[in-house]
Amino acid sequence: MAPFPSELLATLTPLAVQHDSLAIPAHRNIVALAAARFEKPHWVVTPEQAAAASAPTRGSGGARFRGAAIAVETVDPQFALTEGLIINGPFRIGARDAQGAGLLPVEHDIYVLPDADEATVAALREWAMAVARHCWGAVIQSSGNVLRPDPESLVDLRLYSPDPQPNEVVATALRPVLPQIQPFQDRDGSEALYMQLEYDGTIVIRRYRASRELPPALSTVDWREFGPHVYEVSWIPPAPEELDNPSPSALHLIARRRASQLVARAATVLREQYDGTVLDFEDFMVRPADLKARTQGKYTGLA
Template sequence: MSLPLVDLPEELDGRNVLVVPRGTDVVVLATAWFPDAAWTREPVSADAAARSRPMTGARFRGIAVTVTESSPGLLRLDGAASLEGPVPAGRSTAQSAGLAVPEVDLYALVPADPRASLDLVYGWMAAAARRAAGSIVPVDRAHAVVVPDPGAAVDLTLWSAMPLSAQDALPLVRPAMTGARVGPTDVPHPQQSDGTSGPPTFSVTATFEYDGAITVRTGRSTEVPVALSRLDWREFGPWSYHVTWIPPEPEELRLATPSQLHLIARSRVVPSVARIAAALWRAVGGTVVDSGGFIVPPGELQDRATAPR
């Protein structure tokens, strides 16, 4: 069976293309994995191009008409590759790329060295497409368009400068675990002697009758997600609060198309995961990062927490 053709501009032939909804900030996505990502050539929108040109051209009833075009920029990710874009496209391109949005931006992958490994870049493209509810059109158009499931990024981690003891944390997270049996899964144990002080780390699990379990696990690390490296040091810390969903059938987490039962369970636990992270954030501050390595701002966290179960 032949695959449907993706409606892309000719200049993108022979390239891997990241497709995202119009206006998506790809710099924010890029710096979450590549802290030094930056424009080496700034993109110019059609509106900006029009403002920079004098009002000349064809005239109709005294109105000046100027034909302008946008100009794609070049966003360097790392030494191995850059992204060229955005190239704006409409509904037909969006639909052929697997997206149900009226307008999209296209970004073509430009390798800097054909011999360099692009594994990290490919991993980022998949994570960025999931985060932005976008897709990837592979260089070989005979292969299917990759449309990662945005809802698959369930787990959240809060990084804070303040530690909590098990006695202090449990009353905070228990209200967010309504309908579950809550109990410790790992007794508190002291930190290794590394010159730092803090309460013992611990984990607690909420088990739901049909939807699997949610585990809250604390820890302390000298390494934090790349996305945090661009923040003020007061906005995060080494203490981590991992909020993880364990579905009834854990192997379905690795499936591109999980079962309907998995999707139903996931939709019911997502608000609980967010409410737990939000409760901890209100208590100790810090910054929340999703399982794709992207920062989840407080407004988005609130939206997740208040989504109907």
């Protein structure tokens, strides 16, 4: 893949040439995306405030200068992931520029990551890669290299529900989409459910009460829309070692695509039956439209 054009980065903000950046399809909810990792994310300077502050004004002095535009210093939008940790953006690029830079052919928002200590930079990069994977976006390194993590690798889903149900009830609810579902005893001694797929591995369903603090992403939704009871729907591929393979085989990808639809259908049934909010395994929210797209094998990342 060709490097991201530095001249395009320079037109956005000089910072973008010197720092790593996150590129995601436009209009995604950056507050919700930040809340998956950080506490109390908030706007410092909104895009509207930045645009207003950067707009030239008309002079009102003497007749000689009346009506002349007065230049002002450009103000960037700024978003605080948490107190004192600020990213600059969004800066919008059009669909054609995005496609030419190796991104999806849609408008993108660019957020420029800040300088920080080594541990903070590592956390920022990990978050940015997770967001890019969740949204079908990319991380643009300061060198211009474009890193596009595979969104379809996020197969497993969790429903955080207020309604706990025993496994036999869950199995009955899921049987229309997982007809051979049956109980088994997990390695920790707990009861779980599974269905062996003919060619594509195994779907496993576990229900448990969250033992740690609930994921920060849930703080962005009404408290009545989730609960502490987790319904976890996961996939074990035919060759589990392929999960860590950066270039998995064609057979793994085919199995993953088919199994992912079943995982999404199972999560949809559970959500319809027991209410709650669905997150992926990186704790990002999966909206109903995104979940529906997954049940149909569609992974646009734009729903």
